[in-house]
Amino acid sequence: MTSSDLWDEETAAAYDDASAQMFAPDVLDPAVSFLAGLAGDGPALEFAIGTGRVAVPLAARGVPVSGIELSQPMVDQLRRRASARELPVAVGDMATTVVPGRFALVYVVWNSISNLRTQDEQVECFRNAARHLSPGGRFVVELWVPGIRRFPPGQAAVPFAVSDRHVGFDTFDMVTQQGTSHHYRRLDDGSARYAASNFRYIWPAECDLMARLAGLALERRVADWSGAPFTSDSESHVSVWRKPLDASDQD
Ligand SMILES: C[S@@+](CC[C@H](N)C(=O)[O-])C[C@H]1O[C@@H](n2cnc3c(N)ncnc32)[C@H](O)[C@@H]1O
Structure with missing residues (x-):
């Protein structure tokens, strides 16, 4: 059972048009480049993958990408762009759903972690990310700073x-x-x-604590995908936490 709102068919059908500015190359390309640089040969796992806005171009760069997504209607929209063989997606809650394999990169973008509306679920989401990472792998969160x-x-x-x-x-x-x-x-x-x-808003410091509870350490925090410095005036952050290289590769 999740606290997240379930995105319905009407919302899913309108999503790409309503989010057109987030598909613009000047927004999307830096995000995909940032993630591709961390993924290397991959594989990568996107939590709350939606209609594949980021996952599809990341896969096109040669990174094998999988996803977890709560809304079947959003996955149905994604399927218009990529088959289940090209981009496997498990329908479920990103705080608890487990997919096979270990990943070099797990990421959740465009504030989607705040769709989990309790602190417990957000903590579980960090744990779930850590569970899916290989030793040395990275968890990336793109999130706004509460206004x-x-x-x-x-x-x-x-x-x-x-x-x-x-x-x-x-x-x-x-x-x-x-x-x-x-x-x-x-x-x-x-x-x-x-x-x-x-949504439930989270401060960067609270994210760091959640990461620490999951056994991850902050490696880098920038204000956006272009790598602008994160300052006290930043309205968003892209944070990268790393699983230690000597972590056991267990659940
Ligand atoms: C703002 S959209 C982002 C979609 C995509 N990542 C993107 O950047 O375009 C948020 C997505 O989070 C999904 N979502 C919300 N709660 C979720 C949960 N608990 N587990 C998995 N996905 C969830 C929604 O269904 C929706 O597809």
Whole structure:
């Protein structure tokens, strides 16, 4: 049983178009290059692989890639790009699902680890990553830094999109680290559609502690896939934790 929202058929069918900016070469190519550089000959495992936005171009670079994904409709979309032989995917929860083999690289991108909405599940996700790594292998997380510094006292929401077609804002519960992204989209007929997604935000330091609990050590933290330095003003991070070379290759 997972706390994650289950992405339905309608969301999956609209995903690639709605995320078009994340498929743009200037966004995607640095991510794929960064991951390919760490994977070497691979293999690599993507948690929350979605429709294969990152996995398909990474596999095209010659890295054997597998995935774990909670939503069958998202996997159905991925199957339009890559067969099960080219890109095997297990449908299940990234905190608990185990696939055969050991990997040089396990990664989870575009904030997807925060779809797990309890600290326990996030800790289990780090453990699951470590379980799948070969000794010396790396776990990479791309995650935003919670935008809580934008909160003036008393304000309940942080806007992230304000246009005539889309108003989006996040609300946060500081006690439980739960958040909700709210989206109001204006449709062509002038009506509005509301959608929301839920998440648990995590600070980089909390990630490091989760990694340590899983037996992994921080190797590198940068602000983005191009390798920009991570500073106190960074709004995202790409973090790389490594499994020790002398770790036993056991569960
Ligand atoms: C923002 S999308 C990212 C998809 C893909 N990695 C990408 O970068 O385009 C988040 C994905 O996380 C998946 N997801 C959410 N909770 C999950 C869980 N507990 N285990 C595995 N996948 C999960 C969703 O179904 C969705 O496909």
